[in-house]
Structures are given as C-alpha cells and as structure tokens.
Amino acid sequence: MNCTECTIHVGSAPMTPTIERVQTKKRPYLRPADRRRQLLDATARVFDRGGLAGITMVAVAAEAGVSRRLVYDHFDDLSALYEAYFDERLADYLSAVDRATPGADTLGPVAVGLQVAFRMSAADLSAFDLIVRDTTTPELAGPRRRLRAHLEARWLPVVDPDGVDPQLTVALLWTVLGAVVALANQVASGQLDVDRATALALAIVGQTPHVLALASADTQEGTAS
Numbered sequence: 001m002n003c004t005e006c007t008i009h010v011g012s013a014p015m016t017p018t019i020e021r022v023q024t025k026k027r028p029y030l031r032p033a034d035r036r037r038q039l040l041d042a043t044a045r046v047f048d049r050g051g052l053a054g055i056t057m058v059a060v061a062a063e064a065g066v067s068r069r070l071v072y073d074h075f076d077d078l079s080a081l082y083e084a085y086f087d088e089r090l091a092d093y094l095s096a097v098d099r100a101t102p103g104a105d106t107l108g109p110v111a112v113g114l115q116v117a118f119r120m121s122a123a124d125l126s127a128f129d130l131i132v133r134d135t136t137t138p139e140l141a142g143p144r145r146r147l148r149a150h151l152e153a154r155w156l157p158v159v160d161p162d163g164v165d166p167q168l169t170v171a172l173l174w175t176v177l178g179a180v181v182a183l184a185n186q187v188a189s190g191q192l193d194v195d196r197a198t199a200l201a202l203a204i205v206g207q208t209p210h211v212l213a214l215a216s217a218d219t220q221e222g223t224a225s
Contacts, residue, residue: 052082083140089124093128113155120184125185131143168219172212179201183201
C-alpha cells in the first residue's frame, strides 16, 4: 500500500491531514514620539465621544489598536494621560494666539485671544471649557495655572490698567473668561457668528475697568463702615 496516497476516514467523511498555521499580526513599530502622538490622538477621539469620564487606559488602548501595557509605557497612570492631553489642548490654543498678530489698539491682545477661542473645534472647545470651569479635577490644575499666567500677562493690562485691586481683578478675569467660553459654545452651535461674539466680548472686556472701580469702592466703603 502506497501511504503517500492515504486518506484518513472518520465515519464516512474522509479527512486529509493538514498543518494549521497561526499567523500573528505584528504591531507596526513607531518611534516613541510618534507612538505618544498616536495615543494622544486616540485620547482626543475618546474624549470627543464620551467626555472626561470616557477617557480610560482601556478605552484609549482600544481606540489606538494597541495593548493597555503600551499605553502605560508612555503614561504612568490615568492622571498623567489626563494632564498630557489637556496640556496639549491648551498649548494648541496658546500657540495659535502667539502666531496671530494683534491690532494696534489697546484691546489687541484680547481680541486675538477671542478670535482664536471662537474658532476652536468642538473637541478643543470642550477641553478648554473644562480647564476654565472644572476646579475639582486635580489633573486640570496644571493647565489652569498656565492659562492663568497667559491671561494675566495678556489681559490684565486691559482689564485693570490702574491696578485697582489684584484679587478682584483676577476674580473678574475668570468671570469674563467664563462668559467667553459661553459665547464660544454659542458660536460652535451656530447661534452666533464670530464677529458678533467678538464684538460682544470686547464690549464686556471694555467695561471691566469701570466695574472694578465700582466694586473696589464698594469694598472700601464696606470695610470703613
């Protein structure tokens, strides 16, 4: 009997022996900086769909098509991933402001910041909104400090040119910034165009020295009484 012609029968069905080959798809190699870029881009997509609560190491790994272990190789924990993501969103905003050329008028630096804010993508605006409003998430404290330093350098000379009351000035500055974010959300939803939003915001900022003077006077009167 020529065994090279043999087939194996189980019941009535002939079976020919075969060798099963398992092919493992290798993940393409990326340089560390490129891999980090890939993971932060994946984080942006996850955030865009599910907000801050949607960002997890597992979700980012799945979005990027990599293992969770690889995400941990680039970010020690979820806090590090949060801070890196929001730092980058803020850096994008600040870079856009730096690239723009302010006008010759006093409100030039403020107008530039407003124009950039009102043209943000929906995802970047959501991140910026959290940096401004969310004071309970520790990972946002660093980006918020950097935003505050930027605003104090660019906006304080306009908001409080006479240095009336530093504490009141900073409080008013963040109040105005909250209004700017609200206007930016209206622009993003199509309720308001960029030019009208800018005009309204500049009108608000233009009144801040008067508002500060009134608030400071009221504070001093209250202290004296």
